Amino acid sequence: MKKHILIFDSGLGGTTVLEEIARRIPSSTYSYVMDNGAFPYGDKPNSYLESRAIRLFSRLIPISQPDLVVIACNTASTLFLDTLRQQFDIPFVGVVPAIKPAAQITQSGVIGLLATKATISRTYIENLHRQHAPDCTLAKLDGQALVTLAEQKMIYGESLQSSIDDVVKEIASKSNLLSIDTIVLGCTHFPAIREELINGWPRTCQWLDSGAAIARRVETLLPQCAETTHHAEILFTTAPLIEWHQLLPLLRRYGISHHQTIAID
Missing domain, CATH: 3.40.50.1860 (Rossmann fold)
Structure with a gap:
């Protein structure tokens, strides 16, 4: 069966x-x-x-x-x-956000966790950081605005590159993205807009998800x-x-x- x-x-x-x-x-x-x-x-x-x-x-x-x-x-x-x-x-x-594998491949020692406000605020994330990436810096990147954009792309099949670029610029205004060489996609919506994120990101990074x-x-x-x-x-x-x-x-x-x-x- x-x-x-x-x-x-x-x-x-x-x-x-x-x-x-x-x-x-x-x-x-x-x-x-x-x-x-x-x-x-x-x-x-x-x-x-x-x-x-x-x-x-x-x-x-x-x-x-x-x-x-x-x-x-x-x-x-x-x-x-x-x-x-x-x-x-x-x-x-x-x-589980892919913080452990990110720690294993980062060269700069700075990992970005791109996730919703709710996810990045959990003590669970702090525990993962301490357990699996204690020697790395974990930059918590608020990608809440990306969730609806990803949902729209999945429903209507439209690329929303300019809107995603605007969100990335907003994130960059609050964090030093140039120091990050590995990004953990901490929301299951984000693999759907991986290409747009790569295109709009200010530097080349390694991108990981948990699928x-x-x-x-x-x-x-x-x-x-x-x-x-x-x-x-x-x-x-x-x-x-x-x-x-x-x-x-x-x-x-x-x-x-x-x-x-x-x-x-």
Whole structure:
């Protein structure tokens, strides 16, 4: 029997993780959960998001019946991953910013963590820094404004280079980007605009994300089947999705052709 994996994010950023998992584990089936009713997560109160997640998964798990859930959102992983693991008797895999591999490849000793306000403010990030990159400087770069731009690109397929350039200039006004030689993409939306970020960044850097590492972790936890094709069964959202037809070209890459709204408010 095929194993069923549920991928969760506040928006479409988690599809960058879904792509890596589906490539590595083609024998599984997939569903995607998009909490668009609270998008973006990076500027919402912690208590609101945690209680919302418990309500959402209490509804979703009986409907989707996943064998494993991936929290493909850095903000959510740092905030309520442990709570979900305690509440539900199935494996949950979260996103860990790639600070450890960044420390292994940086030449300047200065790493940039490009993430949402919520992620860069977590003590969890400080712990990762102390554990895995104690000899490196970690520059926390507020990329909150990039989340919506990445979401727009994923929905409408349009490059927003000039808008992304403006955000990079704003980030550069607050941090010395020229000292950074390695950037950790600390939001699953950001791989979708990696090319635009590279084009707009003031120096050549190495760019890292966690997608492949998450896929490897899922593979170790999920017994594999013999099938060689994957099929993403359904897209769940928490609010009406007026962009459904615009999203179809993106979602059909993963076999998603059905949509269901889950009301939790």
